[in-house]
Amino acid sequence: MNPVHRDFFDGGAGEERTLRDNEAAFRRRRIIPRVLRGTGPRDLRTTVLGTDLSMPLLIAPTAFHLLAHPAGEAGTAQAARSAGVAMVVSMAATQPIEQIADTGAALWFQLYPQPDLDFQARLLERVTKAGVEGIVVTVDSPVLGTRTRDLRNGFTDLPPGLACRNMDGRDIAMDDRLGWPHIDRLRRATDLPLVLKGILHPADAALAVTHGADAVIVSNHGGRQLDGAIATLDALPAVLDAVGGRVPVLIDGGIRTGTDILVALALGATATLVGRPVVDGLARAGAPGVRETLETLRAQLDHALALAGAQRPAELSPDLIA
Ligand SMILES: Cc1cc2nc3c(=O)[nH]c(=O)nc-3n(C[C@H](O)[C@H](O)[C@H](O)COP(=O)(O)O)c2cc1C
Ligand SMILES: O=C(O)C(=O)c1ccccc1
Numbered sequence: 001m002n003p004v005h006r007d008f009f010d011g012g013a014g015e016e017r018t019l020r021d022n023e024a025a026f027r028r029r030r031i032i033p034r035v036l037r038g039t040g041p042r043d044l045r046t047t048v049l050g051t052d053l054s055m056p057l058l059i060a061p062t063a064f065h066l067l068a069h070p071a072g073e074a075g076t077a078q079a080a081r082s083a084g085v086a087m088v089v090s091m092a093a094t095q096p097i098e099q100i101a102d103t104g105a106a107l108w109f110q111l112y113p114q115p116d117l118d119f120q121a122r123l124l125e126r127v128t129k130a131g132v133e134g135i136v137v138t139v140d141s142p143v144l145g146t147r148t149r150d151l152r153n154g155f156t157d158l159p160p161g162l163a164c165r166n167m168d169g170r171d172i173a174m175d176d177r178l179g180w181p182h183i184d185r186l187r188r189a190t191d192l193p194l195v196l197k198g199i200l201h202p203a204d205a206a207l208a209v210t211h212g213a214d215a216v217i218v219s220n221h222g223g224r225q226l227d228g229a230i231a232t233l234d235a236l237p238a239v240l241d242a243v244g245g246r247v248p249v250l251i252d253g254g255i256r257t258g259t260d261i262l263v264a265l266a267l268g269a270t271a272t273l274v275g276r277p278v279v280d281g282l283a284r285a286g287a288p289g290v291r292e293t294l295e296t297l298r299a300q301l302d303h304a305l306a307l308a309g310a311q312r313p314a315e316l317s318p319d320l321i322a
Contacts, residue, residue, distance in 0.1 A: 001283050004153045005067045009279050013145035014227025018220050022254030025231035029263045030322045034309030042305045043312045044298065048248055048271050049193040049214055051106050051133050054084030055298050056265060056313050059290075060222075060252045060275035061110035061136065061197075063092030066162050068279050071286040073100045076278060079290030081105035083298070088136050088273065089127075091172055094158070096165045101130040108134035110197065112141060113182050115175045123166065124190055135190055136217070137183065140198025142176040145225040180211055187212040195250075198225075200235045202242035209246050215270075216243065218251040222275050233264065240268040258300025262308060266316035 001009075012019030044055040059080055066072040073093045077100045080087040086106040089097060101107060109127040114120040124135070150156070164172060187194055196208045197217040208216045218239050220229040232253035240249055251264050252273035264272050274297065281293035310316050 001068065004155050005064075006283075007149035007153055008064070008147075008155055009062070009068065009276060009283070011147055011149035012223035012227065013147060013225055016148070016223060016227065018227050018229045018231065019223025021231040022220065022223055022233070023256060024254075025233040026254050026256070026260040026263060029233070031259065031262065031266075031304070031308055032320050032322055033307055034320070037309035037311070039306060039309060039311040042302050042310075044302060044305075046271055046313055048086075048250070049134055049195070051086050051108070052084075053086060053106075053271065055261075055301060056269075056271040057085050057261065057294070057297060057301075058108070058250070058271060058273045059085065059087040059278050060219075060273035061088040061090035061138075062275050062279050063090050063164075064094055064158065064162070065279070065282060066094035067158070068283040069286045069289075071282065074103055075287040076282055076290050077101075077103040077105040077107065078287040079281070079294060082287075082291055083294040085294060086133070089132070091138075091166065092164050093166060094162050094164065097127050097130045097132070101132070107132045108136050108195070110136040110138055111186075112138050112172050112174060113178050113186065114173050115178065116170075116173065117185070119168070119170065120186075121189060122168075126166070128190070128192060132192070134193040134195055134214075135186070136195045136197050137186060138197045138221075139183075139204075140200075140219065140221050140225050141174050142178065143174055145221065145227070147224065180207065183208075183211050183213075199239060200230055200232070202238040205239040205242040205249075209243060213247060215248040215250060217273065218249060218253075218269075219273075220253055222253055233267070236264070236267055236269060258297055258302070259304045261297065261301045262304045262316065263321055265313045266320045267318055 248270035
């Protein structure tokens with residue numbers, strides 16, 4: 001890959017403290033396994049908001065897949081489909097949602113809340129018609145993070161021929177005036193499950209539930225927004241407390257192995273999302289590369305469940321984690 005584009009995918013905000021801390025938080029945890037549980041073959045299947053998953057993992061929304069590989073978002077979706085997981089399609093996708101949906105993958109669509117409500121309504125209608133099963137609203141981006149590597153590299157624009165194909169020629173707006181009334185309008189505007197992505201503070205998790213969110217994603221945008229923000233795994237317990245089981249709590253950031261997934265689930269997450277490892281698989285080998293990433297994570301999770309004495313994700317509990 002062009003090293004400038006590699007930096008775009010790999011990089012984070014500021015000094016990349018949060019980027020590093022997401023992974024470090026998982027590496028700090030240890031598993032206290034149970035023995036003699038007679039699990040037999042494991043069953044990894046999970047259902048989240050009506051979407052059936054072959055394992056508790058979704059593909060996190062990431063921008064610009066055509067920069068990584070000519071297969072683009074449709075290649076990622078093809079791998080999601082064959083692995084039986086869902087893909088959250090970024091609003092900054094470089095292929096039309098209809099082309100991505102043609103793969104037959106289970107899709108959710110990620111939306112940066114747009115101040116142009118007419119455009120937002122048309123986009124919602126378009127992605128709903130294409131068959132997406134959920135709307136993921138990213139709430140951690142009132143302004144774009146300071147991407148140190150992109151600034152150093154002068155990466156500001158997509159190369160000629162590439163564009164955000166679901167934006168009708170518009171730029172994605174980030175709007176620092178948006179607040180909960182915008183979420184209330186979105187809630188009224190769609191019958192699809194509404195998920196808020198980018199929740200870290202327990203008070204915001206509670207507000208998300210009272211404003212009608214069907215799930216929240218504990219996320220710091222992979223360390224690309226507020227550098228110095230808490231690692232997602234460290235934020236998870238307080239968010240779970242605040243939500244009190246009313247809606248599923250998902251998590252992303254720094255998940256790199258099947259044991260990372262096990263740790264997140266044991267601490268109470270319903271499912272996990274994975275960003276950079278999927279982009280890396282796409283860049284390496286297109287759809288088969290993404291498939292390899294997903295199947296490696298599946299095999300690792302299955303193995304870790306066996307060794308920790310759990311037949312299924314729902315059997316995991318916080319007492320297994322130190
Ligand atoms: C290259 C890149 C692009 C991203 N683009 C988006 C995006 O368009 N919308 C969004 O909500 N999150 C975006 N994210 C954040 C991811 O959805 C996710 O929160 C994060 O990557 C998870 O961390 P991980 O990469 O450590 O797995 C992006 C992340 C990366 C690395
Ligand atoms: O969300 C991001 O991290 C990101 O890189 C991005 C890319 C294009 C438009 C908006 C955000």
